[in-house]
């Protein structure tokens with residue numbers, strides 16, 4: 021009996037010894053690898069944004085379609101297990117007589133698959149109206165909580181005519197649909213018949229005052245969206261390069277188990293964090309909007325950087 025107890029004791033000890041470094045590696049460790057390289061030339065980005073000063077955006081609206089409640093430990097390496105509110109939003113860049121939609125959140129099905137706690141049917145209905153009226157539709161990346169709201173629209177064929185997905189986003193989306201990956205929007209490959217994605221450039225102007233900044237890492241087709249408003253305010257939508265501002269402030273990635281599940285290029289993302297951290301300090305007037313950050317969303321609304329509701 022004593023022998024058995026001893027054996028059990030040793031086994032438990034070995035398990036603990038193995039699991040401590042495993043937990044640390046999977047859930048807590050986040051360093052900047054030497055291969056992490058990324059830079060944004062803001063002079064070049066601003067030159068592109070200023071090319072058409074005649075008609076810059078007059079406002080940016082936000083519509084929060086749903087909320088995910090996620091343990092902080094999923095969003096930043098070494099985070100606690102208390103739950104964080106992660107809003108899932110769409111944005112509308114408003115000009116005098118037209119608008120550009122950036123990100124389309126998700127529909128009710130995808131929200132359910134992703135375990136969303138809240139889904140706002142009225143907000144989703146307003147998104148549908150905004151998409152139908154938009155001049156252009158762009159997404160920060162090809163994940164279902166950003167492109168799902170577009171792909172679920174009944175008039176998708178018409179909307180694809182003004183959607184400016186990048187070639188890399190289209191390739192990644194087709195792959196996800198073909199492989200029926202988890203929480204892929206319920207859409208067939210036929211939606212992309214004859215669709216030609218836009219070229220992937222480091223920086224490109226998509227509309228007056230709106231510049232796409234290529235940022236692969238979280239997904240192959242990830243990009244940031246720089247917007248210069250007519251009143252001079254500058255906003256950089258980070259997409260899901262960073263879910264929360266604290267990732268940039270602390271230069272800490274999502275934990276490694278999330279990186280693996282999401283099939284991220286961790287070194288690329290860390291390179292982007294280093295550059296965004298530098299820019300955040302160097303350019304305090306450049307307002308960064310992470311992908312799912314409740315506190316930043318509130319700050320943007322209070323500062324008049326965003327207007328609530330489409």
Ligand SMILES: [Zn+2]
Pocket residue numbers: 163165166260311312
């Ligand atoms: Zn997202």
